[in-house]
Amino acid sequence: MVSYTTIYEFDFVFSFAGEDRNIVESIKKKLVKQNYSVFYDNDFQHVLIGKDLYSYLRNIYMSKGKYVVCFISANYTKKIWTNLEFTAIKERLMSTFFSSDFLIPIIIGESKILEDIPSFFGFYKHESIEKTTKLLINKFETSLIEDNYLKNIENFIRYLCEQVSVLLIKRGYRTETEKNTLIISNQYLKFKFTADKNMNIPCILVYFMEQWVPLIFISWNNVSILRFNIHYFDKIRPSLANQSLNDVIKLLEEYIIEYIA
Numbered sequence: 001m002v003s004y005t006t007i008y009e010f011d012f013v014f015s016f017a018g019e020d021r022n023i024v025e026s027i028k029k030k031l032v033k034q035n036y037s038v039f040y041d042n043d044f045q046h047v048l049i050g051k052d053l054y055s056y057l058r059n060i061y062m063s064k065g066k067y068v069v070c071f072i073s074a075n076y077t078k079k080i081w082t083n084l085e086f087t088a089i090k091e092r093l094m095s096t097f098f099s100s101d102f103l104i105p106i107i108i109g110e111s112k113i114l115e116d117i118p119s120f121f122g123f124y125k126h127e128s129i130e131k132t133t134k135l136l137i138n139k140f141e142t143s144l145i146e147d148n149y150l151k152n153i154e155n156f157i158r159y160l161c162e163q164v165s166v167l168l169i170k171r172g173y174r175t176e177t178e179k180n181t182l183i184i185s186n187q188y189l190k191f192k193f194t195a196d197k198n199m200n201i202p203c204i205l206v207y208f209m210e211q212w213v214p215l216i217f218i219s220w221n222n223v224s225i226l227r228f229n230i231h232y233f234d235k236i237r238p239s240l241a242n243q244s245l246n247d248v249i250k251l252l253e254e255y256i257i258e259y260i261a
Helices: 018-033 041-048 053-064 080-095 129-149 153-170 245-260
Strands: 010-015 065-072 103-107 175-178 181-184 189-195 203-208 213-221 227-232 240-243
Touching: 010 018, 010 053, 010 080, 010 129, 018 041, 018 065, 018 129, 053 065, 053 080, 065 080, 065 129, 080 103, 103 129, 153 175, 153 181, 153 189, 153 203, 153 245, 181 245, 213 245, 227 245, 240 245
Parallel strands: 010 065, 065 103
Antiparallel strands: 175 181, 181 189, 189 203, 203 213, 213 227, 227 240
């Protein structure tokens, strides 16, 4: 199975003003202790010596980190090097048309989000070392759902079934999963998720097993960020593009509830 993910040198790349070093270094230490790889300038002084720092750091912030964490404080925009770093970050944002999920803005103190970060981007206000560290870990671990499951479509199908089942249970339905099949057990209706081996793109078909009718076609790509396309066979709903993994799970839940109602 082909992997549709990118391997990065660092899990997190930090951009921050020197005045905030104590906060950032404490977070870095906690992440490293849990085996995350972090680009933190003081740990790479032996590498930075003699380098063309403009080119080297631009490459780091453009392409070497899965996530770039900007610690934005009153001092961030006043520093030469943070402005250099953020120039590279903006290039990366623009190269993905602001759709890539790599930037994590963290606000320190009473600062505001930078004007060059789109208003629709989520950000986090730093409260404590522990909370910010936990946020970063949760963000990374959640991303592994996308990275790891899509290396194996069968595992991904199993994951989709389980997640849709969880949502249906919360809505009062009794469900169970059997590998690639979601069963509404109180009505004994089955929905089968299966890969189409005849297609030359990664995709999943969802069938209603009572009549063996294809209901939904799901495909995806991961050029710069993982996004899904959904086509409904009932011709009532419009096809959807550029959906996140969470969007797909929610749409499947809603479709199944409407279908069996």
